[in-house]
Every structure is written in structure tokens, then in C-alpha cells.
Amino acid sequence: MKAARAALQKGDVTYILPYVSEEGEQEVREAFGLADEARALGPTAGEVADRWFFETVVRVHRAGEGAPFTGLKPAGMDVGPVIPAVERALDAGSADELTELLCGIVREQVDARLVHAMALKEHAGEGVAAAREYIEASLGLQVWAHSLYKQAIADPHARAAHPRPRV
Template sequence: MTMKKQTTRLLGLTLLAGSVLWSSATFAHCDSLDGPVIEDARKALTDNRIDPVLKWVKPADAQQLTATFRDTLKVRELNGDAQALADRYFFETLVRLHRAAEGAPYDGLKPAGSASAAAKAADKALAAGNANALAEKLGQKVTEFVKNSFQASHRGLKAEDVIAGREFVANYVQYVHSVEAIHDIVAGNHDGH
């Protein structure tokens, strides 16, 4: 298996783990003011070069983002308030286009520090150049999650009344769908984000 495929699978599993295992109110960190998308956007504005952010959008959206970038650079020169407003407009446009490329809705920029524990752990592993600790933690969390979901489903397997039966179905659906999602990710049957 190539390193790219391993990384893609690990990141996919990290994303799944973030949604299933680390209960965090926020999941995506591409819309966070301290996330990698905005970090690259700040660099683009500082360096007066759009190249650092074009990777975050589809080729079809590059022209729109480039036009927004040019407008932002012009408005930034007016004064400090205009610069702050222009920067925010650029960030919002970039994140909106990026989220659309992921097939996800855009619901505004999130405050710094709002990234999920899973996203932070994935970034930390990338920065360290080593995914061993992350993979080990994910393995433990996935094992714990599957066992707990199994137990919750198994307890209600022979439920005879409607209320207990509905509880079983809710647990069963979560259990089976989670196992399917984990399997699809590790088997490479996923579409990225």
C-alpha cells in the first residue's frame, strides 16, 4: 500500500473517529480561524500570493477565489477597519468554496480553538511526521466503541416490548452503520471528507 493511500485511510479513520469517538461539538476544522485553510489564507495575504490557498478549492472555483483575493488586496490598503473586513470576506469566500468542494454546507467561520480533538490529533501527527501514536489511540478508541456498541445492541437483541425494541433498533442502527463506515474507510471505499 502506498504512503498516500495509508495517509488517506488514516485521515479518513481520524475523521470518522472524530465524529464517532471524540464527542466534540465541532468536527471540521477547515472553517476554524486557526485551522489550516485560514492559516494558508493569512500567508497568502501576507505574501501577496494566492498560490498557498488554491489547493483548498476546486479548479473551477480558482477564478472566483482569485478575483476575491485581488479585491481583498485593494480594499486592505484603505485602512485597518477595511483590512479586517476584507480579510474576513476573503476567509469566508475561501472556506465557503472549500466546504462546497467537500460537499459540506458552509455555516460561517468558527472561533480559534474550535477544532475537534480528532482534527487536532491528526494535525499534530502530521506536524510530528509520525502517525504511530495517533493510529494506536484510534485503534484503542475504535475497539472500545465497537465493543460498547455491540454490547448495547446485544443486550436488546431479544427485546419483547415496543419501547425496549425501539431502543434495540436505535443501538443496532448505530452499531451496524458505524461498523460499515469504519470498514469502508479502512477498505478504501470512501470519498474523502
């Protein structure tokens, strides 16, 4: 939203274009032109135009990610610890804090899920219901770990032109 605001305030659509796909660029340019014209009609029209432009930008951005548009979110929403850590990593040029954060979260989750499964395993021989609980927990750990692995190696935007670096 900062880039969309900057584009409107400075009268320059190029501030927001890097955030949308090439396929969505023309729509954003057109929306910018219309919003810019409407802003000249007064504060109320400008407020409506700004909101419409923001919604257009977010919708086009989300479409470029293959994700649905679910509306604008209020400013100041808690995004959790990861997004700010990524922003600090990008500012500092160091992955140390982000790596520690993510590894710590994964470690805590693995430990908790394993402890839970092992506690159920102790009683798995006490009947079908107990065995099912253990199997559900152990398969849950496997599915969760596999999903995490697949996400960790996935290209977040699946763009062939910019493949994810393999390490």
C-alpha cells in the same frame, strides 16, 4: 485560515490556492485582488476585506469538498483529538499515534455497543417491547459498523484523478 492570513500578509495568493479546487481558483484570485485593494483604504476597510476574503476562501474550499458553507468558525474551537493527531502524524511522518487513537476509539465504541446489545438480548424473550429494544440495538451496531467501514475505505474527496491508495 493560516494560509489565507499568510496570503494577505505577504501579498501572495499562492499561499491559499492549494486549499481550493481548480474550479474555485479564479474566484479566490479575484477575491484576493479585491481584498488587497480594499486593505489599502485603511484599517476598517482592511478588516472588512479580510473577513470577506476568509469567507470566500472557506466557501470555495467547502464547495470543492462538496460540502455546504456554514460560516466562519471562531478560532480556538475544540476540534477533538483526531485533527491534532493527524497534524502530528503529518509532521512526524508516522501513523502510529493516529492509528492507536482511532483504533482505541473504535474498540471502545464496539465494546460499549456490543455490551448494550447483549444486555438487551438477555431480556429479548420477555415480550415484544423487550425484543424490539434488542433488535434496535443489534441493528444499530450493524448499521454503525457498516457505516464506519464504508467511511474508512471511502475517498474523502472522491477525485478520480487522485484515487485513494488501496492496501
